[in-house]
Amino acid sequence: MYYFVERMTEDDIEQVQAIERASFSTLWSANTYRHELRSPATSRYVVARASPTPPPPRTDRTASRRGLASLIPMLFGRQTSTHDFPIVGYGGVWLSVDEGHITTIAVAPAYRGRGIGELLLNELIDQALDMHADVLTLEVRVSNIVAQQLYLKYGFRPTGRRLRYYTDNGEDALIMSTEPIRSPAYQEKLRQLRERLFARLREEANEPAPLHNNLQPRIE
């Protein structure tokens, strides 16, 4: 399967909420998503889609300027026109002054472990750069080792703790933050990570859709 990312729209909310329900215990309302999507100066949401054929090129502004996502169609070649491919993951980032705050990121359970979380995080980093963020930060459950590993890989380091941050079970949040994301050191790290991710996604392109897949591509 080919995986690609693009900006989320209001038409995507239902599919995003299905992944959210499978991933988190506290959920956002459709109205919250709508509100977020209507504030693009400070709030960016993206979705990852799966396609059995090479994905169509992106047309949004950020993609044309820079970034991993814009390269995916070039990597795999362009063979199809735009279709409504199923959403397999999503994520969001807010801008607060000069700080990009990753608000959410999740991949549909059947699609985890295929590089899609990384693909999404890379796109969120690009979106944060596009909004002129200097650093990135986020909160993650202290028990969520998988997500923490992903963030550590991308240079996030623990910088604090919010006690009993999660209202469902009173769990603490670990605060994780990056070094300045425009620094030559971070840009070089990103370049190397993206090179490896490209290779992984190329391999994924030859793999079939996961078993137990209830997300059928909507391709006529």
Ligand SMILES: CC(C)(COP(=O)(O)OP(=O)(O)OC[C@H]1O[C@@H](n2cnc3c(N)ncnc32)[C@H](O)[C@@H]1OP(=O)(O)O)[C@@H](O)C(=O)NCCC(=O)NCCS
């Ligand atoms: C966290 C999440 C988004 C990762 O997405 P994913 O597509 O499965 O992750 P990827 O395949 O892109 O893996 C990227 C990195 O994540 C980490 N990771 C992924 N799966 C892991 C696992 N089972 N154990 C440990 N680390 C893991 C690794 O660092 C991995 O890099 P590597 O392959 O070089 O080891 C996904 O597990 C998810 O949706 N979890 C539920 C929602 C959630 O917890 N979101 C985070 C809220 S803060």
